[in-house]
């Protein structure tokens with residue numbers, strides 16, 4: 001008789017529960033100490049910047065060296081940007097609630113693929129609960145539905161695919177393009193909308209960019225004119241996108257007015273609320289999204305303002321049926337009834353085949369802290385940003401671009417000098433990154449470069465803003481000298 005194969009010792013070691021327990025405890029200690037140090041009076045640098053070549057060099061040496069896994073984790077932590085640092089005021093990534101990171105560990109070990117019901121029973125059911133909650137906050141009717149997917153970029157593309165399917169009589173999924181198509185969107189929209197349209201084969205002509213007003217909101221007064229022109233040019237416009245809010249300046253488009261225009265012209269109305277759509281959880285700020293309930297589809301990133309680690313995005317549809325029409329694919333090995341509308345097979349409606357158990361991260365936040373925590377985060381961060389704007393307005397060294405509507409704020413150092421202020425502000429931002437005491441970014445709007453902050457961290461205080469302004473003045477004056 002053949003001897004049964006024994007499990008190689010090397011593989012037994014991979015799955016050793018006691019090693020997992022040891023490393024797990026060490027990791028929790030490492031991260032808890034990290035969190036505590038970020039809340040200390042002196043949390044150190046936000047990042048210890050290295051040039052890309054030096055960083056690569058370091059890791060090449062490390063790869064060749066002998067390092068314990070525990071030491072390796074500590075080194076990765078030390079060489080990564082710290083979003084929990086109060087001086088992290090840069091890109092729009094969430095400062096994750098630690099409970100959601102712990103849920104992430106559960107997701108990573110269970111590795112439930114979620115696309116098929118039994119490969120994620122809990123995560124599919126929790127996804128439906130979260131989607132229903134968000135739809136109720138939006139004010140959608142009971143016919144609404146949706147799902148979670150990997151990021152705002154993918155969600156916006158999925159929504160526009162659904163829009164095309166819903167609004168066109170020909171089935172492009174089967175026949176390919178037979179007419180020039182277009183969407184309308186503000187010129188201040190995130191680049192992923194432009195990218196989505198190009199992926200869909202719309203080309204440059206198919207992305208009709210509507211100018212914005214002084215506050216960077218879409219000019220709704222221009223919509224009829226742009227639509228007429230598109231028709232004259234032989235384009236079939238099938239969708240219009242509203243920003244809630246825009247990426248560069250955090251401006252909310254007047255969604256109610258766009259909705260009226262979309263209805264009058266039989267266009268699909270999509271809202272890119274990746275960053276600011278979650279204000280539906282805030283009593284104070286939800287009026288900014290007035291009209292969102294009239295959208296056909298909405299994207300909201302939990303991994304921006306809703307305390308969840310990336311990638312965790314909700315794509316909501318006013319009419320759930322639309323969410324099933326986007327893809328029609330034969331995958332007999334996954335589902336028996338291809339055409340059936342089964343919410344619990346999430347992969348029928350998503351780009352992903354295998355998907356993280358993202359719903360459990362959001363659910364863990366709600367269970368640990370209550371659903372009001374999302375609104376509280378918006379209220380706190382938007383409020384903080386208003387006080388930062390006040391500080392800037394009261395300081396004659398700076399010019400504020402505009403009163404912030406959200407937690408995104410743009411300003412520039414404007415001393416009296418004949419030197420190029422764009423270059424000066426660019427250099428200031430570069431120096432800040434390299435020195436690592438603060439992390440902010442910069443953006444060019446029109447011809448003008450601004451320093452750009454997204455206030456993401458509840459631990460950022462007015463004192464931090466004051467120190468940041470002081471540091472900018474110091475660096476700026478050194479550069480001018």
Ligand SMILES: Cc1ncc(COP(=O)(O)O)c(C=O)c1O
Pocket residue numbers: 092150151152153154190192245246247272273274275301313
């Ligand atoms: C308004 C808006 N839409 C979409 C995106 C892209 O989202 P993601 O990074 O989740 O793909 C962003 C990212 O900053 C954004 O600000």
